[in-house]
Amino acid sequence: MSRSDSSPDALDHEQLRVVRGRRSGVVIAVAVHSTQAGPAIGGCRITSYSHWRDGLDDVVRLSRAMTEKAALAGLPHGGGKSVIMDADAVLDERDRLLVLEDLAEVITSLDGAYLTGPDIGSTPEDMEIIHGLTGGLAFCRPESGGGSGNSSTATARGVLAALDAAADHVFGTGADLRVGVIGYGSVGRLVADELAARGCAVTTGDLDGSRRAVAEAAGLTWSTEDLLGEEFDVLVPAAVGGLLSEERARTCRARLIVGPANNQLTHDGVGSTLHERGVTWVPDVVASAGGIIHAVCREELGLTEEETTRRITAIGATVTEILTDARESGTTPQTAARDLAARRRTAVPA
Ligand SMILES: NC(=O)c1ccc[n+]([C@@H]2O[C@H](COP(=O)([O-])OP(=O)(O)OC[C@H]3O[C@@H](n4cnc5c(N)ncnc54)[C@H](O)[C@@H]3O)[C@@H](O)[C@H]2O)c1
Numbered sequence: 001m002s003r004s005d006s007s008p009d010a011l012d013h014e015q016l017r018v019v020r021g022r023r024s025g026v027v028i029a030v031a032v033h034s035t036q037a038g039p040a041i042g043g044c045r046i047t048s049y050s051h052w053r054d055g056l057d058d059v060v061r062l063s064r065a066m067t068e069k070a071a072l073a074g075l076p077h078g079g080g081k082s083v084i085m086d087a088d089a090v091l092d093e094r095d096r097l098l099v100l101e102d103l104a105e106v107i108t109s110l111d112g113a114y115l116t117g118p119d120i121g122s123t124p125e126d127m128e129i130i131h132g133l134t135g136g137l138a139f140c141r142p143e144s145g146g147g148s149g150n151s152s153t154a155t156a157r158g159v160l161a162a163l164d165a166a167a168d169h170v171f172g173t174g175a176d177l178r179v180g181v182i183g184y185g186s187v188g189r190l191v192a193d194e195l196a197a198r199g200c201a202v203t204t205g206d207l208d209g210s211r212r213a214v215a216e217a218a219g220l221t222w223s224t225e226d227l228l229g230e231e232f233d234v235l236v237p238a239a240v241g242g243l244l245s246e247e248r249a250r251t252c253r254a255r256l257i258v259g260p261a262n263n264q265l266t267h268d269g270v271g272s273t274l275h276e277r278g279v280t281w282v283p284d285v286v287a288s289a290g291g292i293i294h295a296v297c298r299e300e301l302g303l304t305e306e307e308t309t310r311r312i313t314a315i316g317a318t319v320t321e322i323l324t325d326a327r328e329s330g331t332t333p334q335t336a337a338r339d340l341a342a343r344r345r346t347a348v349p350a
Contacts, residue, residue: 001294002038006137008145009232010333012033013031013032013033013060013063013064013114014032014033014034014035014040014167015030015031015032015110015113015114016029016030016031016032016059017030017031017106017109017110018052018056018062018189019028019102019106021098021099021103021105022102022103022105022268023098023099023101023102024095024098024099024101024102026084026085026086026089026090026099027052027055027084027085027086027101028082028083028084028085028099028102028103028106029052029055029056029059029082029085030059030080030082030103030106030107030110030114031059031062031063031080031081031082032063032078032080032082032110032113032114033060033063033064033066033078033079033080033081034079034345035078035113036078036346037070037071037075037076037077037078037345038076038077038078039051039077039078039112039113039114039115040063040066040067040077040078040079040080040113040114040115041066041070041075041077041078041079041080041115041116041117041139041292041296042062042063042066042079042080042081042082042114042116042117042119043082043112043116043117043118043119043120043122044081044082044083044084044101044103044116044117044118044119044121044122044126044130045058045059045062045081045082045084045119045120045121046083046084046087046090046119046120046121046122047083047084047085047087047120047121048085048087048300049085052085055083055085055090055291058081058083059081059082059083061263062081062083062262062263063079063080063081065079065262065263065285065347066078066079066080066081067079067341068283068285068337068338068341069154069286069288069289069292070287070292071342071344071345072285072286072289072318072337072340072341073289073292073309073311073315073318074294074314074344074345075291075292075293076296077115077296078345080113080114080115080116082103082107082114082116083107084099084103084121084122087121090121092266096126097129097281100129100130100133103116103130103134103255104129104130104133104134107130107134107137107138108133108134108135108137112137112308113300113341114137115137115138115140116130116137116138116140117138117139117140117292117295118124118140118151124140124141124142124147124149125142125148125170125255127139127140127147128141128142128145128147131145131147135303139295139296139299139300140291140295140299141299147295147299147334148231148294148295148299150186151290151291151292151294151295152186152190152291153186153190153336154290154291154293154294154295154308154312154350155187155260155288155290155291156187156190156191156194156260156290157290157309157312157313158260158287158288158289158290158291158293158313158315159187159236159238159258159259159287159288159290159311160191160194160195160314161290161312161313161314161315161316161319162258162282162286162287162316162319163191163195163234163236163258163282163287164316165315165316165317165319165320165323166234166256166258166280166282166319166323167233167234167256168231168320169320169323169324169327170255170256170280170282170323171233171255171256175233176199176200176201177195177200177201177233177234178200178201178203178231178232178233178234179192179195179200179201179202179203179232179233179234179236180202180203180204180223180226180227180230180234180235180236180254181195181203181204181220181227181236181238181259182204182205182227182228182235182236182237182238182239182243182259183204183205183206183237183238183239183240183261184204184205184206184208184211184214184215184220184238185206185208185238185239187238188204188206188236188238188239188259188260189211189214189215189258190287191236191238191259191260192204192215192218192220192236192238193218193220196219196220197218197219201229202219202220202221203220203221203222203223203227203232204220204221204223204227205222205223205224205225205227206239207239209224219314227250227279228243228244228248228250228253228254229252230253230265231253231254232253232254232255233254233255233256234254234255234256234257234258235252235254235257235258235259236257236258236259236260237257237258237259237260237261237264238259238261239261240258240259240261241262241263241264241284241317242263242264242265242266243261243263244257244264244265244266244270244274244281244312245264245266245270246267246269246270246273249265249270249273249277249279250273250275251276252274252279254260254279255278255279255280256279256280256281256282257279257280257281257282258281258282258287259284259287259288260284260287260288261284261288262284262288263284264279264284264331265334267349268334270330271283271333271334272332275332275333280323280333281332281333281334282319282322282323282333283322283333283334283337285337285341286315286318286319286322286337287315287319289312289315290312290315293308293311293312293315294308297311302341305332318340320335321340322337322340323336325339325340
C-alpha cells in the first residue's frame with residue numbers, strides 16, 4: 001500500500017492513495033482493490049463527508065464491491081474507486097477543472113492500475129477531461145467524443161434481465177407481478193415504464209414530486225408512502241444506497257428485491273436477515289452491472305452493440321446461477337455471489 005491506514009478493511013487493497021490536491025486543496029482518495037484480472041475500474045464519486053475518514057471508508061468499501069462486480073460481469077478488470085471529498089469544490093467550472101486535474105495526477109501516478117468513470121456527482125464530460133489528461137484512463141465518455149455515453153439505458157437493461165431471472169426463480173415463469181420502484185430517476189424510470197408496458201402493476205415514488213405527471217402518464221401508480229413497507233412481489237431500489245437497514249429488512253413486505261442502487265445493505269448482516277425472512281435479495285453488484293459492461297465492451301473491447309447487449313442480458317444467467325447455488329447450499333445470495341465472483345476472478349475471458 002502506498003499509505004498506511006488504520007482501517008483494517010483497507011488492508012486487502014493493493015493500493016490506496018489519499019492526497020490533498022495541490023491545485024484545488026481538496027482531499028481525494030483513490031483505492032485499487034485488485035488488479036488480478038486486469039486494471040481496476042470504478043467510478044469517481046464527488047460528494048461531501050463530515051469527516052475525511054468517512055470518505056476513506058466509502059472508497060475502500062466501494063472499490064471492493066467493484067472487484068466483485070467486474071468478476072461477476074466477466075470483465076477483464078479488477079475493482080477500484082475514487083472519491084473527491086468536497087462537492088462544493090466543483091460547483092464553479094474553473095474550480096472543477098482544478099479538482100479534475102488533481103484527480104488525473106493521482107490516476108496517472110498509478111501507472112495504469114486504475115481507470116475511472118462517472119458516479120454520483122461526476123459526469124461523462126468530466127471523464128472526457130480526465131481521459132485527455134491521463135492519456136486514456138477514463139471510460140463512459142460522451143458519444144460525441146467517441147465514448148459510450150450515458151449508461152442508464154444499459155443499466156436498466158441489466159436490471160430487467162436480473163429481475164426476469166429472479167422472478168422466474170422465485171415465482172415461476174409468467175407470474176403477474178406487482179412491482180414497487182423506489183426512485184423514478186434515470187434508471188428507475190426506464191425499468192418502471194418497461195414493466196408497466198409489459199402489463200405489470202407498477203407503483204413508484206420519488207423525493208422529487210415533479211416526476212409524478214410523467215409516471216402517471218406512463219400508466220404507473222404514484223405513491224408518497226415508504227414503498228419498503230408496502231406489499232409487492234418485487235421491490236426495485238433505484239434511488240440511493242444504504243436503503244436496507246437491519247430494522248427495515250425485518251419489516252419489508254416484498255418477496256423479491258432487485259435493483260440498480262449501489263450498496264443497498266447498510267451492512268452484510270442485513271442480507272442474512274432478509275434470507276431468514278424468506279425475502280430473496282439479488283446482490284446489487286450483479287443487478288447494477290449493465291452500465292459498466294456496456295462501457296467496457298464498447299469503449300475498450302470494441303464489441304458491437306449487439307454483442308454488448310448479449311453480455312448485458314447474460315446478467316440474467318448469472319442471477320439464476322447465484323440463486324440456484326444459494327437455494328441448493330442453503331446460503332444467502334450474497335455468499336453465493338461472492339463465491340461465484342472468486343471463481344470468475346481467476347478465469348476472466350478477454
Ligand atoms: N445510472 C447508472 O448507469 C447506474 C449504474 C449503476 C448503479 N446505479 C445506481 O442506481 C441508482 C439510480 O441511479 P440513477 O442514475 O437513476 O440516479 P438518478 O439520480 O437519476 O435517480 C435517482 C432518483 O432517486 C430519487 N431519490 C433519492 N432518494 C430517494 C428516496 N429516499 N426515496 C425516493 N426517491 C429518492 C432522486 O430524486 C432521483 O430521482 C443510484 O444508486 C446509482 O448509484 C446507476
